[in-house]
Amino acid sequence: MTSPYALSAVGLAVFSVLSFSASANTKDDQIIVSANRFQQPVSSVLAPVTVVTREEIDKWQSNSVLDVLRRLPGVDISQNGGVGQFSTLSIRGSEARHTLILIDGMRTNQAGVSGAFDMSQLPIALVQRIEYIRGSRSAIYGSDAVGGVINIITTRENPGTTLNTGIGSHGFQNYNGSTMQKIGENTTLSAAGSYVYTKGYNILDDTSPVYEPSHNKHGAMSKSWWFGVDHQLSDEMGVFARTYGWNNRTTYAPSFPGGTDQGEIFNRAIDTGLRFSRGMYDTQLLASYSHLKDYNYNSVYGNYGADSSVDNSKQYNIQWGNHFSIENGGISTGVDWQRQEIDANSASVLDKQSTDDTGIYLTGQKEIQKFTLEGAVRSDHHSEFGWHSTWQAGAGWEFIDGYRLIGSYGTAFKAPNLGQLYSSKWAQGNPNLKPEESKQWEIGLEGLSGPLSWRLSAYRNDIDNLIIYENNKYLNENTAKIKGVEWVGEMDTGIFHHQLTLQYVDPRNGKDEILQRRAKQQVKYQLDWVVADIDMGVTYQYIGKRYDTDWNKYPAERVELSGVSIFDITAAYPITDHLTIRGKVANLFDKDYETAYGYRTAGREYFLTGSYNF
Numbered sequence: 015m016t017s018p019y020a021l022s023a024v025g026l027a028v029f030s031v032l033s034f035s036a037s038a039n040t041k042d043d044q045i046i047v048s049a050n051r052f053q054q055p056v057s058s059v060l061a062p063v064t065v066v067t068r069e070e071i072d073k074w075q076s077n078s079v080l081d082v083l084r085r086l087p088g089v090d091i092s093q094n095g096g097v098g099q100f101s102t103l104s105i106r107g108s109e110a111r112h113t114l115i116l117i118d119g120m121r122t123n124q125a126g127v128s129g130a131f132d133m134s135q136l137p138i139a140l141v142q143r144i145e146y147i148r149g150s151r152s153a154i155y156g157s158d159a160v161g162g163v164i165n166i167i168t169t170r171e172n173p174g175t176t177l178n179t180g181i182g183s184h185g186f187q188n189y190n191g192s193t194m195q196k197i198g199e200n201t202t203l204s205a206a207g208s209y210v211y212t213k214g215y216n217i218l219d220d221t222s223p224v225y226e227p228s229h230n231k232h233g234a235m236s237k238s239w240w241f242g243v244d245h246q247l248s249d250e251m252g253v254f255a256r257t258y259g260w261n262n263r264t265t266y267a268p269s270f271p272g273g274t275d276q277g278e279i280f281n282r283a284i285d286t287g288l289r290f291s292r293g294m295y296d297t298q299l300l301a302s303y304s305h306l307k308d309y310n311y312n313s314v315y316g317n318y319g320a321d322s323s324v325d326n327s328k329q330y331n332i333q334w335g336n337h338f339s340i341e342n343g344g345i346s347t348g349v350d351w352q353r354q355e356i357d358a359n360s361a362s363v364l365d366k367q368s369t370d371d372t373g374i375y376l377t378g379q380k381e382i383q384k385f386t387l388e389g390a391v392r393s394d395h396h397s398e399f400g401w402h403s404t405w406q407a408g409a410g411w412e413f414i415d416g417y418r419l420i421g422s423y424g425t426a427f428k429a430p431n432l433g434q435l436y437s438s439k440w441a442q443g444n445p446n447l448k449p450e451e452s453k454q455w456e457i458g459l460e461g462l463s464g465p466l467s468w469r470l471s472a473y474r475n476d477i478d479n480l481i482i483y484e485n486n487k488y489l490n491e492n493t494a495k496i497k498g499v500e501w502v503g504e505m506d507t508g509i510f511h512h513q514l515t516l517q518y519v520d521p522r523n524g525k526d527e528i529l530q531r532r533a534k535q536q537v538k539y540q541l542d543w544v545v546a547d548i549d550m551g552v553t554y555q556y557i558g559k560r561y562d563t564d565w566n567k568y569p570a571e572r573v574e575l576s577g578v579s580i581f582d583i584t585a586a587y588p589i590t591d592h593l594t595i596r597g598k599v600a601n602l603f604d605k606d607y608e609t610a611y612g613y614r615t616a617g618r619e620y621f622l623t624g625s626y627n628f
Contacts, residue, residue, distance in 0.1 A: 047119065048145040048165040050377050050388065051154055052296075052337040052346045058379070060388055060408040060420050061151075062087065062458065062471055062502070066144040068171075073542065073551060075584050075598040075621060077180075077188065077210075079136045079166075085538055085553065087502050087515045088148045088162070092531040092560075092609040093134065095217030096184070096616045097210075098234025098264040101134040106148060106473065107496040107521030107532050108161030109480075112428055112450075114151065116165040118256070120285055120302040121158075121352060123329040135262050135279055136166065137238035139178075139190035139208030143167040149473065150454045152426030153390035153406040156350060156373040160426040160452045160477070168240055168258065170194040170204060180623035184616065185213030185233070188623070192240075200247075204256075206240040215616060218267050222612040223566055225268045227275050227313050234264045255286040268312075269565075274321060278309040294339040302331045323439075326357040327432075343380035349373070354432060362437035369432060370397040386410040386418075396429050399449055417461040426452040434481060434488045442487040448479045450490075468503040480523065492524040513540040531610065533558040533577070553582040562611035578607035596623040 049059040056063055064086050076082045080101055084091050093101040102110040110130035115122045122131045144166055151159040173194045180188040190208035197203055214233030218224060242256035259282040268275045287300040306329075311322035335348035355368040375392035391405040406424030413419060430447040437443040453476045460469035475496040482491045498519035505512050515538040521529040528534070535558035542551040558577045563570050581602040588594045597620075604618035 046145045048116065048163055049147050049151075050346065050379060050390070051335055051348070051375075052344055052377075054344070054379070058381070058386065059147075060386060060410050060422060062148040062469060062500075064144075064146045064148075066146070068142045071138070071141065072596070072625065073549065073584070073586070074540075074553070075586075075596050075623060076138060077182070077186070077621065079133050079138050079141060082138070082141070082144065083133065083146075083164070084555070085540065086146055087500050087538070088498075088517060088519075090519075090532050090536065090557075093615075094266065094610050094613045095232055096214055096234075097186075097212050098134055098214075098236065098262060099217060099232065099266060099613070101132055102130065102531065103133055104532055105161035106475065106498055106500075107519040107529065108475065108477075111431070112158065112160035112452075114155055114159040114163045116163065117258075117283070118168055118285060119165060120283075120300065120331055120333070121329070123281075123304045123306045123327055123354075135236075135260070135281075137190075137208050137210065137236055137260050139188075139192070139210075140168050140206060140238055140240050140258060140260075141166055142170050142192075148471075149422070149456055150406060150424035150426040150452060150475075152404040152452075153392045153424060154375060154377055156375075156392060156394045156404075157371065157396070157402075157427060157429045157449075160428050160450070161475075168206070168256075169242060173202075175628050177626045178623060180621060182212075182621035183619040184215050184231075185211070186619075186621065187211045200245055202244045204240070204242040204244075206238075208236070208238045210234075210236045214265065215614070217613050219608065219612055219614050221564070221566070222267070225271045225273060227268065229265055229267070229275065232265045232267060234262070236260060236262045250290055250292050252289045253287070254289075255284075257282075257284045259283060265313075272312065272321065274310040274312050274323070276309075276311050276313045278307075278317070280307040281305070296337045296339075298333075298335055300331070300333040300335075302329075304329045323362075324360065326360045328355045329353070340380070342382070343378065345376070345378045347374075347376045350375070356432050359439075361433035362439035362441055363432060363443070364438055365436070367432050367436050368397075369429075371395070371429070384412045386412075394427075396449075398435070399429055402427050402429075402449060416463075417459070420456075420458040420460065422454075422456045424454050426454065428452075430481060430488070437488075441483065444488045447481060447488060448490050450480055451478045452476065465507065466503055466505040468501065470499075470501050472499045473497070482523075494521065494523050494529065496521040496529075509543045509545065511540075511542045514538070527572075528561055530562050531560055533560045535577075547588060549586040551582075551584040553580075553584075555580045557607075557609070560609075564611055566612070573611050575608050575611060578605050580605055580607075592627050594625045594627075596625065597621065598623075 044056050044065050045053050047053050080091055083089050088106045090104045105113050115131040147163045151163050175193040177191040188210050192206035194204045212233050214231045217232045238260035240258040244254040246252045262279040264277045283304040285302040289298045306327050308325040309317055311317050330353040332351045337346045350373040352371045358366045373394040377390040379388040387409050389407040393403045395401050404425045408422035410418050410420045428450040435443050435445050456473040458471040477494040479490040480494045500517040503514045517536045521532050537556040539554040556579045560575050562573055564573045582600045584598045586596040600619040
C-alpha cells in the first residue's frame with residue numbers, strides 16, 4: 015500500500031514546481047482580533063494562524079463544527095460515534111481542556127467535570143467565521159490557553175438573508191437561516207436559527223458490550239437561535255447586545271447495565287458591550303452571562319429517575335480592553351474578570367461551589383525595519399490558587415523579501431476546574447490539585463515561493479503538574495512532553511486551489527507513554543476548482559494510528575487504533591443568482607475506522623443541500 019508520506023512527498027514536489035497561471039491566496043490581508051486582542055492583519059501575527067470563513071464552510075458542506083476543525087493544522091479529534099456524540103479536541107497533542115474556546119471573544123462555559131467545551135454541541139449554523147491560533151496564549155488570555163485559541167464568530171459580515179435546507183444519510187435533516195438588516199443609518203439587526211435532526215446509527219462496534227436500555231440507532235436533535243443588535247451612537251462610540259442559545263438531545267450507549275442513555279443540553283448566553291475609538295486610542299467594555307444545564311438520564315425512568323444527573327453551571331465575564339496605536343505597532347492592556355458557579359449536585363459536586371479569577375494583561379507589537387517584535391505579560395488572581403503570572407515573547411526577521419524566520423517562547427497555566435477539585439459522587443475530587451503549568455518553544459520559517467505560500471513550524475511543550483484521572487481520583491502527574499513539526503502550504507495553479515498540511519506530534523506522559531487518542535502523523539489536503547459554474551472539491555485526510563484504553567476489561571488494557579485514509583467529494587451548482595444546490599459524499603470509500611475505541615464512525619454518507627440568498 016502506498017504510504018501517505020510518499021504521497022506527501024510527491025505533493026510537495028508538485029507544489030514546488032507548478033507555477034503556471036498561479037497566484038497565492040494566503041488571506042494575509044484579513045484582519046483578525048484573536049491573536050493579540052487587537053485588530054491586525056494576519057500577515058503581522060507571529061503565531062501560526064488559520065482563518066475560516068462562512069464561504070469556506072459552505073464550500074466544504076460541513077454539517078458540524080467538528081467537520082470544519084478536523085481540516086485545520088494541528089487539530090486532532092476523537093468522538094464516541096456520530097453527530098451529537100461526546101467529542102474531544104486536541105491541538106498539537108495537548109489536552110482538550112488546554113484549548114480556550116471563545117464565542118465572539120467571550121469565554122465559553124467550561125465549569126463542568128471535563129473543564130473542556132464539547133464542540134459537538136455547538137450548532138454549525140451559528141458559525142460565520144473561525145479564528146484559530148496555535149500555541150500558548152495564556153499571557154494574553156490567562157488560564158486554558160495552553161495549546162491554542164479558537165474564536166467562533168457568530169455575526170454575519172454583510173447584510174442579507176440566507177436560508178438553507180438539507181437532507182442526508184441516517185435520516186439527517188438540516189434547516190437553518192440567518193439575516194442581517196440595516197435599520198436606518200446607525201442600527202443593525204441580526205438573527206439566526208437552526209434545526210438539525212438525525213436518526214443516527216449504532217455507534218457500538220463488535221468489541222463493546224451492549225447494556226440496557228439499548229438502541230439500534232443513536233440519534234441527535236439540535237435547535238438553536240441567535241439575536242443581535244448593534245447601534246452606532248456617534249462616529250466614535252457604539253453599543254451592541256446579543257443573545258443566543260441551543261437545546262440539544264442525544265441518544266448514546268450506556269456504560270453499565272441500567273446506566274444513562276439520554277443527554278439533554280440547554281445553553282443560554284447574553285453578551286453586551288460598549289466600544290469607543292478616537293485617534294490612536296480604542297477601548298471596549300464587554301460583559302457576558304452564560305447558563306448551561308446538562309442532563310443525563312435513563313430513558314426508562316426520565317430526567318429525574320434513578321442514576322440521573324444534571325450539571326447546572328453559570329459563568330459571568332467582564333472584560334475591559336484598551337489599545338494604543340503607535341508607529342508600526344501597538345500596545346494593549348486590560349482587565350478580565352470571571353466567575354464560575356455550579357449548583358449543588360452538579361458535576362458530581364455535592365455542595366454549591368464557585369471560583370473567581372481576575373487577570374491584568376499587557377501586550378505589545380512593534381515592527382522595526384525587517385524585524386517584528388512582540389511580547390505579553392499577564393497576572394491572574396484565582397480565588398483558590400492566588401496569583402499566577404505568565405509571559406511570552408516572539409521575534410520575526412524577514413531576512414529576504416517574502417521569507418521570515420520566527421522564534422517564540424511562552425509560559426502558560428490551566429487552573430483545575432470545579433469538578434476536578436470538589437466532585438465526590440462518580441469521581442473523587444482533589445482540593446490539593448495544583449494548576450498545570452507549561453513552557454513552550456517554537457521556531458518557524460515561512461515564505462512565498464512563487465505561487466506557494468508556506469510555513470514550517472517546530473515546537474516543544476513541557477507541561478508540569480498534568481492532571482490525570484486514575485483509580486477514580488484526580489491527581490497531578492509529574493510531567494508531559496510534547497514535540498512536533500508541521501508544514502502548511504497553500505497555492506493556486508490554474509483553476510485549482512490547493513491546501514496541504516503535514517503534521518507530526520509526539521505527545522508523551524511522565525511514563526514515556528504516548529498520550530491517548532492522539533495520532534502522531536496526519537496529512538490533510540484540500541483541492542477545489544470551478545468548471546462550467548460547478549464548484550467542486552476533494553478532501554483527503556490521513557490519520558495515523560493512535561492509542562486508547564479498553565475499559566471493558568479488568569484490568570483495563572491499552573489498545574491500538576489503526577490509521578486510515580479518508581476522501582470526501584463535494585459539488586455545488588448555482589441554479590440562479592440566488593439559489594445554489596450542493597451535494598457531498600463523505601468517506602467516499604466507506605472506510606471502517608474509529609477515533610475512540612469501541613465507537614464506530616458513520617461510514618459512507620450522502621448529503622444534498624439547497625441554499626437561497628437574498
